[in-house]
Amino acid sequence: MQDRTYDGRDVVVVTGAGGMGSAIARRLGSGRTLILADASPEQLDRVVDAMSAEGYAVRGVLTDVSDRASVEKLADIASGEGRLTAVVHTAGVAAATASARKIFEVDLLGTVYVIDAFEKVAVRGTSLVCVSSMAGHYASLSREDEAALATAPPEELLGLAAVTAVGDDSTSAYIVAKRANHVRVQAAALAWNQRGARVNTVSPGVISTAMSKAEADSDSNGHMLRMLEECGAGRMGTPGEIADAVAFLAGPQSLYITGTDLLVDGGQAGWIHWHMKRE
Ligand SMILES: NC(=O)c1ccc[n+]([C@@H]2O[C@H](COP(=O)([O-])OP(=O)(O)OC[C@H]3O[C@@H](n4cnc5c(N)ncnc54)[C@H](O)[C@@H]3O)[C@@H](O)[C@H]2O)c1
Numbered sequence: 001m002q003d004r005t006y007d008g009r010d011v012v013v014v015t016g017a018g019g020m021g022s023a024i025a026r027r028l029g030s031g032r033t034l035i036l037a038d039a040s041p042e043q044l045d046r047v048v049d050a051m052s053a054e055g056y057a058v059r060g061v062l063t064d065v066s067d068r069a070s071v072e073k074l075a076d077i078a079s080g081e082g083r084l085t086a087v088v089h090t091a092g093v094a095a096a097t098a099s100a101r102k103i104f105e106v107d108l109l110g111t112v113y114v115i116d117a118f119e120k121v122a123v124r125g126t127s128l129v130c131v132s133s134m135a136g137h138y139a140s141l142s143r144e145d146e147a148a149l150a151t152a153p154p155e156e157l158l159g160l161a162a163v164t165a166v167g168d169d170s171t172s173a174y175i176v177a178k179r180a181n182h183v184r185v186q187a188a189a190l191a192w193n194q195r196g197a198r199v200n201t202v203s204p205g206v207i208s209t210a211m212s213k214a215e216a217d218s219d220s221n222g223h224m225l226r227m228l229e230e231c232g233a234g235r236m237g238t239p240g241e242i243a244d245a246v247a248f249l250a251g252p253q254s255l256y257i258t259g260t261d262l263l264v265d266g267g268q269a270g271w272i273h274w275h276m277k278r279e
Contacts (some may be wrong), residue, residue, distance in 0.1 A: 003194050007070070007242070008058070008087040008093070009031070009032055009033045009081075009083075010031075010032045010033070010082060010083050010084075011032065011033045011034075011035065011078055011079075011081045011082045011084050011085060012025070012028045012029055012032045012033070012034050012035070012085055012086045012087075012088070013026070013034075013035045013037065013074070013078045013084070013086070013087045013088070013113060013118075014029075014032070014034070014035070014036050014037070014087075014090065015037045015038070015049075015063065015074075015087075015088070015089045015090060015091040016037075016038060016040040016064055016089070016090035016091030016092060016131075017021040017036050017037075017040075017044050017046075017047040017060075017231055018043065018090065018091075018209060018210055018211065019041050019207065019208070019209025019210055019211065020087070020090045020204070020207065020209060020239050020242050020243075021036070021038070021065060021090040021091070021237045022047045022051075022239070022271045023218060023239030023240055023242065023243045024088050024090060024239075024242065024247075025047070025051065025056075025058070026051065026054075026056075026185060026244045027240070027243035027244070028055045028086055028088070028243075028246070028247060028250060029051070029057075029058065029248050030056070032057070032085065033057050033059070033062055033081050033082055034051070034056055034059070035058075035059050035060075035077065035078050036048055036051075036057040036058055036059070036060050036061070036082065037060070037061045037062075037063035037065075037070075037074050037075070037091065038060070038062070038063065038091060038099075039062070039063065039064045039065070039091070040098070041053050044060040044062060045060065047060075048060040051210055053198055055166050059081075059270075061073075061074050061077055063134075063154075065089070065090075065110030065111075065113060065114060066105040066106045066109055066110045066113075067113075067115045067225070068117075068154070071110070071113040071114055072113075072117045074117070075117040075120065075121050076121070077117050078118075078121070078216055079121035081126075083123060084099060084118075084121060084122065084123055084126045084131075085125065085126065085250070086126070086127050086128075086129070086250040087114070087118050087126065087127070087128045087129070088128075088129045088130075088131070088246055088250065089110075089114045089128070089129070089130040089131060090109060090131045091106070091110065092106060092107050092131065093106045093107060094108070094174070094211045094214055094215060095135075095170040095171045095174040095215070096170075096211070096215045096217070096218040096219075097218075098170060098213045099168070099170060100166055100169055100170050100172070100173035101105045101173075102158060103170055103173040103174050103177050104157075104158055104163055104166075104173055104177055105158075106166050106175065107177035107178065107181070108149075108157060108158075108163070108177035108180050108181070109154060109157060109158070110131075110186060111130050111177075111180075111181050111184065112154050112157065113154065114128070114130065115128065115130065115184060115188050115199060116154070117234065119188065119191055119192060119195070119197075119199075122192060122195045122197035123196070123197065124195070124196035124197065125196065125197065126192075126195070126197040126198070127197065127198045127199075127200075127202070127249060127250045127251075127254075128162065128198070128199040128200075128217050129189070129199075129200055129202055129204055129246050129250055130185060130199070130200075130201045130205075130237075131201070131204065131242070131246075131251045132178045132181035132182055132201040132202065132203045132261065133174070133181075133203055133204060134183060134203050134204060134205045134206075134263060134265040134268060134269050134270075135175045135178045135271075136175065136178030136179040136180075136182050136201075136203055136261075137179075137263065137269045138175055138269070138272065139175050139176060139178075139179035139204060141162055141176070141179060145160070145161060145162035146162075146179070146183045147183075148161075148162065148179040149162060149176075149179070149183055149184065150180075150187040151181035151187050155192065157180075159275060162176055162180075163168070163176065166190065173186075180202070181201050182192070182201055182203070182261045185199050185200060185201045185259060185260075185261070186243050186259045187259075188259070189259025190260045192229065192259075193258060193260065196229055198249075198254075198255075198258035199258060199259065200249050200254075200257060200258060200259070200261065200262065201241060201260075201261045201262070202245050202246055202260050202261070202262045202264060203263045203264065203265065203269075204242050205226060205233070205236075205237055205263075205264065205265025205268045205269070206236045206237065206265075206267050206268070207236060207237045207238065207239060207241070207242055208236040208237070208238055208239070209239055212224075212236060225267060227272075228266070228268065229273075229278075230271065231266065231267050231268045231270075231271035231272070231275075232266075232267055232271065233265075233266030233267055233268060235250060235266070237264065237266060238267070241264060242264060243265045245262050248262075249262060249268045
């Protein structure tokens with residue numbers, strides 16, 4: 001079979017050219033063909049131009065992750081560029097700015113499309129990391145709900161009881177979507193293993209990006225920042241700290257780690273579970 005790699009370079013794909021995506025792209029992209037995907041042409045152009053000027057071999061591909069055909073096209077383009085080393089899925093929307101429907105379409109369905117489309121083109125050694133959220137650790141779904149979210153075909157997901165029960169509540173939609181990312185990746189690990197490839201999630205706590213700024217702006221009583229103080233972290237995380245976790249999961253020191261979640265939240269979820277005082 002002909003080798004499709006035309007310059008011998010490894011390919012890294014990053015969806016979402018926002019705060020985390022651009023930090024991750026910079027961490028993983030040196031000496032590789034980097035493909036950045038985002039639904040916002042302005043955001044994509046801005047980051048691609050900046051990174052090109054910094055010497056990265058970067059190409060932008062306008063992609064809406066909530067559109068299956070758009071994600072499949074991205075996977076095709078990426079696999080045609082060379083050996084797919086890492087795929088990092090950061091594209092997403094937040095509870096503060098998106099409707100429950102939009103959250104399910106982008107954060108839940110979009111992640112399923114990425115897992116499925118890139119599984120078809122994964123090769124030995126490909127590592128997919130999907131950025132979920134600490135919020136997924138607050139979900140209290142039944143075993144049956146989790147099984148359905150983990151394994152139902154994409155066209156059935158928005159009709160599942162766990163999804164329809166949420167109604168218009170964006171925060172609950174975000175929690176369910178991010179928990180769905182965890183269990184979807186657990187279930188997908190078998191198919192990825194069979195290709196010699198791996199798939200994991202990273203669950204950030206509050207990370208200083210445009211998204212957390214929008215969350216903080218909508219949190220008029222300062223609840224989010226107070227929780228960061230009370231849990232002992234005392235600060236937000238940086239996009240670079242998420243890039244470190246992703247680099248570990250994408251690299252050679254995690255070859256036996258697949259189908260799992262890495263929580264990177266400064267201890268906030270543990271504090272919420274065991275120490276937070278509830279009225
Ligand atoms: N920032 C935080 O505190 C935080 C915490 C936990 C989890 N997360 C998760 O981390 C991921 C990255 O967040 P961020 O902080 O970098 O946000 P960000 O807002 O800086 O970047 C998100 C990017 O996704 C893009 N995007 C949105 N919808 C899209 C779509 N349908 N298709 C393609 N691109 C789309 C946006 O244009 C934007 O560039 C998200 O999944 C988010 O839910 C963020």
